[in-house]
Amino acid sequence: MSLAVSSVALAGCRVNRGPVVFERTPKRIARGSYLAWGPPHCVRCHSELVQDRPGGHPIPGRELAGIRNQTGRVAPNLTPDPETGTGTWTDEQLVRAIREGVGHDGRQLTAFMPWNAFSALSDEDVKSIVVYLRSIPAVRNPLPKGVEQDIDEVTRDRVALTPPVPPVTSDYKNDAVRRGEYLARIGVCANCHTPIDAQNHRMVSYRFGGGRADAGVAPNLTSDASGLAHYDENLFIQTIRTGKVGGVRELKSGMPWWYVGHLTDDDLRALFAYLKSVPPVVHRVNTSDDETLCAICGRKHGFGSLNVTHPLTAAMH
Ligand code: HEC
Ligand code: HEC
Incomplete structure (x- = not known):
C-alpha cells in the first residue's frame, strides 16, 4: 500500500519536474x-x-x-x-x-x-x-x-x-583578442593546426605551429616567419572567404574554410587578431606532396627537412 503511494508520488514528481527544455x-x-x-x-x-x-x-x-x-x-x-x-x-x-x-x-x-x-x-x-x-x-x-x-x-x-x-561568456564585444580566442577554440583550429609527433603525442608547446595533425598536414598559423607573418587582415579574410590563398592557391578540403567564412567581418578580424597574439612558433610546414622528415615533430611533411631542433626545445615539448 505504502509502496503504491510512493510510486505515485514519484511519478507525479517526474511529471512536475520533467526534462529541462x-x-x-x-x-x-x-x-x-x-x-x-x-x-x-x-x-x-x-x-x-x-x-x-x-x-x-x-x-x-x-x-x-x-x-x-x-x-x-x-x-x-x-x-x-x-x-x-x-x-x-x-x-x-x-x-x-x-x-x-x-x-x-x-x-x-x-x-x-x-x-x-x-x-x-x-x-x-x-x-x-x-x-x-x-x-x-x-x-x-x-x-x-x-x-x-x-x-x-x-x-x-x-x-x-x-x-x-x-x-565562459562569448560576449567579448570590446575585446577582439578574447573573442577571437573563443572563436578559435570552438572552431577546432588547434586540433588541426597543432602537430602530433611520431609517438602520437600532441605537441602542446607547438600549439598552432602546424604539421601533421587531425586532417593531415596543416600550416603554421602563428605570426612567425614560418607561419602567417606575411598575412594581413585583408589577406586572411579573403583566404577564408574564398578558399584560395591570395586568390590563387586553392585550399584542400581538410580546411573547413567555407564554414569559418560564414563569420561576420568583425568576427574574422577578431580571429585574426587572436592568431597574431599567439606565441610565435618556429616550424616550417607546407602542404605540398614533396614531404621530407622534420627534426622537430619527427613526421614527414612539406618543408620538413628545413627544420632544425635546438636541444632545449626538443627536450621541452
Ligand atoms: C570533425 C567532425 C565533427 C564536428 C565538427 C562535429 N561533430 Fe558531432 N560527432 C561527430 C562524430 C564522428 C560523432 C560520433 C562520435 C562517436 O560515435 O563516438 C559525433 C557525435 C555527436 C553527438 C552525439 C550523439 C549521441 O550519440 O549522443 C552530438 C550530439 C553531436 N555530435 C553534435 C555536434 C554539434 C552540435 C556540432 C557542432 C557544434 C558537432 N557535433 C560537430 C563528428 C563531428
Ligand atoms: C579539420 C581540420 C582543420 C580545422 C578545424 C582548421 N583548419 Fe585551417 N587548415 C587545415 C588544413 C589541412 C590546411 C591546409 C590546406 C591546404 O594548404 O590545402 C589549412 C589551412 C589554413 C589556412 C591557410 C594558410 C596558408 O596560407 O596556407 C588558414 C589561414 C587556416 N587554415 C586557418 C584556420 C583557422 C583560423 C581555423 C579555426 C577557425 C582553422 N584553420 C581550422 C585544416 C584545418
Whole structure:
C-alpha cells in the first residue's frame, strides 16, 4: 500500500519536474545557426556533402541528417527525427554530448567529435545550438553505430588540447583578442593546426605551429616567419572567404574554410587578431606532396627537412 503511494508520488514528481527544455527564441535559433554553419562546422561533419565542390557544402535536404563515411565512421543524425535522429533526446543530453563528449546513451564519444574544443562553449551558445537543432526539419536517416576508436587518442586530446576553461561568456564585444580566442577554440583550429609527433603525442608547446595533425598536414598559423607573418587582415579574410590563398592557391578540403567564412567581418578580424597574439612558433610546414622528415615533430611533411631542433626545445615539448 505504502509502496503504491510512493510510486505515485514519484511519478507525479517526474511529471512536475520533467526534462529541462531551453526556451526556443528566434535569437537563439539565429545564433545557433551562425555557430552550426560557422567555425564549429557541425554541418560539415554531420551531413552528406556535395562531391567535387570545394568547401564542403551539404546536399540540400540532408543538412545535419548524419553520414557514414567510407572508413565506417558515423556522425549521427542531429535532426529532430524521433526514430533515427535526436527527437527523443533531452536538451541536456545534447549539451553533455557537445560539451563533455558523453553520448545520449552514456558512451564516451570518440575524438572524431571535437567536444574537447566545444567544452569552451558558453551556456548561452550551447543552448542556442540545441534550440537551432530543434528548429530544423526532421530527416529520417537510419545509420549504423560508428567504429570504435583507440581510447588513448581520446585521452591525449582531452589532456593536451583542453585546458581548463575559465567561466565562459562569448560576449567579448570590446575585446577582439578574447573573442577571437573563443572563436578559435570552438572552431577546432588547434586540433588541426597543432602537430602530433611520431609517438602520437600532441605537441602542446607547438600549439598552432602546424604539421601533421587531425586532417593531415596543416600550416603554421602563428605570426612567425614560418607561419602567417606575411598575412594581413585583408589577406586572411579573403583566404577564408574564398578558399584560395591570395586568390590563387586553392585550399584542400581538410580546411573547413567555407564554414569559418560564414563569420561576420568583425568576427574574422577578431580571429585574426587572436592568431597574431599567439606565441610565435618556429616550424616550417607546407602542404605540398614533396614531404621530407622534420627534426622537430619527427613526421614527414612539406618543408620538413628545413627544420632544425635546438636541444632545449626538443627536450621541452
Ligand atoms: C570533425 C567532425 C565533427 C564536428 C565538427 C562535429 N561533430 Fe558531432 N560527432 C561527430 C562524430 C564522428 C560523432 C560520433 C562520435 C562517436 O560515435 O563516438 C559525433 C557525435 C555527436 C553527438 C552525439 C550523439 C549521441 O550519440 O549522443 C552530438 C550530439 C553531436 N555530435 C553534435 C555536434 C554539434 C552540435 C556540432 C557542432 C557544434 C558537432 N557535433 C560537430 C563528428 C563531428
Ligand atoms: C579539420 C581540420 C582543420 C580545422 C578545424 C582548421 N583548419 Fe585551417 N587548415 C587545415 C588544413 C589541412 C590546411 C591546409 C590546406 C591546404 O594548404 O590545402 C589549412 C589551412 C589554413 C589556412 C591557410 C594558410 C596558408 O596560407 O596556407 C588558414 C589561414 C587556416 N587554415 C586557418 C584556420 C583557422 C583560423 C581555423 C579555426 C577557425 C582553422 N584553420 C581550422 C585544416 C584545418
